[in-house]
Amino acid sequence: MTIDKGIFIRNIYYMLTYAFQELKQNNYEEIAGEEFDEIHDLFAEILVRGISYQLKQGLHKEYISCHGSLSTLKGKLDINGTINNLMRKQQKIDCEYDELSENNKFNQILKTTVQFLLKHPNVKSDRKASLKRLMLFFSNVEVIDILTINWTTMRFDRNCKTYQMLLYVCYFILDGMLMTTEKGTYKMRDFSDEHMCRLYEKFVLEYYRKHYPELKAKATQIDWNIDKEQSTSSILPIMRTDITLTFKERTLIIDTKYYSKSMQCQFDKRTIHSNNLYQIHSYVMNYDVNHTGNVDGMLLYAKTEEDITPDGQTTFRDGNIIYYRTLDLNQDFENIKKQLDGFLVHSL
Template sequence: MTNDKGILIKNIYYMLTYAFQTLRRSDFDTVAAEKFENIHDLFAAILGKGVAYQLKQGLYKEYILQTEERTALRGKLKLQETMKNRIRQRQKLFCEYDELSENNLLNQILKTTMLILLHHGNVKPQRKALLKKNLLLFENVDTISIKQVRWEKLRYQRNNQNYRMLINICYLVADGLLLSTEKGEVKLAEFLDEQAMYRLYEKFILEYYRYHHPEYRANPDVIPWNVDDGVTAHLPNMNTDITLKSGEKTLIIDAKYYAHTMQTVYDIEKIRSDHLYQMFAYVKNLDKKNTGTVAGMILYAKTQEEIIPGNRYVMGGNIIWVRTLDLNQPFTQIAGQLEKIAEDYFGENVMEQNADSIIRR
């Protein structure tokens, strides 16, 4: 089954697999082999398996500040509150202390998201059964308002690194799937929204090249402005989505996920000017000596539009491509398109080199 942009649901799983390396663990093998009719069922399967694995390792705990009245001192004495108890002739000490607890924000996010998916009609019974089984071990964890979570404030360290992928799945559910009805109720949208898919699309392409082509040193990059007098005050940052490097060659890829790839100017379809100007600036500022060894590519996710960009321009000695990536294909064909991009610029037969590893995935 496909979503409204023509992306096979199964391919969203593969995109997640690259974006979140944890999905390569053997306990997710059954998820990879299954067919999914909708995005909710896919997320329920991933979250169910992932949380079950985490429960075997033990839920993450952190110190939570507790305050309570006690007959014996524990932690720090709250003098003002204790004096009030004495005035009221209550023989209780008001104490404040840290307690190691599983009732922390990360576990609260997991529990709340599992409950959201559990009550959705499109999640299959076997997936709901696993979610219910997991939830039995979240008895001491509170639910929260998922829409109030400040996702950018979440921090990971050695003891909770395994949560990163799970929380990102929860974020996709909350940010991309939750809609409020007129009555204030919460329901799940049919598919990931455009912004959520934009981020996933970009991360997928980056991690694909990192995994299959470490020799290209794929990374986001910061391009310095090529200014003559050294003055850069108030100039905006130039941050690339993906930069590939091989020898003296560099390819900058700007991943774009839009419902409409082209813009209409006086009834004529044209490439979006702001995207082209941005890529031109990236290429020319990075290629300071005009060597022609820096190229750029605006890579749109293919839509159902009649006119699909597939252009190659040479501007001031530098190549700039405008292409689309068709996600409505079996995954080996999607991988083939990404291999072709690298082959066209770096001139290597990378498709043959990586065919076996792509098929094994």
Template sequence: MTSDKGIFIQNIYYMLSYAFQILKQEDYKHVAGEKFDKIHDLFAAILEKGVARQVKQGLYREYVPMQEDLSVMRGKLSINETLRLQVQREQKLSCEFDEFSEDNIYNQILKVTIYRLISVDGVAAERRQALKKLIVFFGNVKLIHSDHIAWNRLIYQRNNRNYELLLNICYLVLNGLLQTTEDGNYKLISFSDEHMERLYEKFILEYYKQHHPELSPEAPVIDWNHTEMPDPNMIQFLPRMKTDIVLQKGDKKLIIDAKYYGQAMIKNYNKETLRSAHLYQIFAYVKNMDTKNTGNVSGLLLYAKTEDEMFPDGQPFIISGNSIGARTLDLNQEFKNISNQLDSIANDYFLK
């Protein structure tokens, strides 16, 4: 029988494999077939395969700003620094230029994470040795401090798309978003985190794309349902309504807003209530998508259940003619139960 610890680790892998289709490619099949007792051993296994593949293809390079004192002119001359060199009687020019280099933030994050995993007790000895062999290929990459990484500034494009999964793994390792309970099992750490929320919503969207394509899952932007043509200079100040998941069958639509929060409920005058900002948000999405007020557009707040929290998973409310509900998705159980919960959401809304 699979242990609670093993179940949790498998769930993390399943979530990642839905969110990042690259995990279903040949290189990672060996990882999918293994059983892991330590979460960092799973992360090390994924990085080992992914980084080895990237090394074969060549580490990602980009133009990095450099400044060097050179004997010949290169790039742009730094006047002040060159004058300083002249005062010191050094016959050199201070030059600023861009160099096509592998010493960029993407490879720097990989390097510091590999070093971190090499020193973690939970990583198997053979995996640690494989990572040590890979670190040799990062000789021209600086070892940075993990606290200085600006995660929200990372941009993925065609040339570095394979890095997206790897750096998401690095984020989980470096930011300790997985903590151990008193009995030695794992759970997702219980605080709001933008990075984890993106992974959570991406997993749900991809799950529905794979298992319920008949519901045309997508994540569209909803236009504001204004009755008059607004001043074009004013419309830009309205917030962008980017949905997480929208399911549709016939003329019925369900907007799912995925929320990764430690606690879905808050105390309000000594009473447990849903977060008002979340309720206002899903209501705005629903009413602006249901432009003809048919009542065929519904909304659902789907919270990741990361704590043993009492939550009123009941019938949705009918607000201004539209169904608005809230549920939790328990991530600390066998994945087939997580799958059953997601299936039941689709069935409840479209098979009534």
């Protein structure tokens, strides 16, 4: 999707700094001045700095269930195990107990991710050496099978909040793995459009949230504008916007799109993807319950190498407008910011 790979990778870092404000703190800032030719090399550097900082704060610990033969009672007594010990003439008590341990899912995911990066050909040797040194502090942490990781159940309280950004990077890396059918080993694939789509959405949301607090940027769930007593609403899909901006009586709903091709071709004619248009139209019309015309929508595409990219608008009879805009991520980041600012000039 990009012409200048170096600019694109640097901008991924900037996008991450908006998605996770902590990247602007501590020792992460120096990354912005470095050149990265490969996305996984960038991720490796982020993990080097992030894990180093985490070690200074102390690795997260959780209570885990343990079982063992001890000299004194600890926790619950395992009678059967203790009897077996006596039969073997061992003066030990079998116990089941909880122990505060570093061997929990947060640290396991970090170690597992680092192990994959150490094998990746696009990570530079000096960064691999730094990662190896850090892993000396993870000697009590196990490597886990990535297929057993349930990313949707991850919860971050104040004790492990600093892990959120690191595990987000780990997700990008580990979710890009493919199981080979020959040897049963994992193989790294390229950073996919699906990963960039999620980062792109979060970046745009956090950009407007930071620079335009008066617009109250947030993701919003929209109710269906239906007669609920006469409708089977339970089978209707949930409508949740990527970004909703509100200023006084006006609202702009933004739906971000990151595709390898931003337009479809039918009968030699390039048009907006039908599903994209139907989706944003549904958001706008269901949000504007009273048909005031004060609710607009925007399909915000990431620029591709196509000759024709979305740029225009459609005005409906009630006055609602749907804008089609394209953001070029393959340029200096200051120009990206100018584009994002410019999208709001006539829409709010």
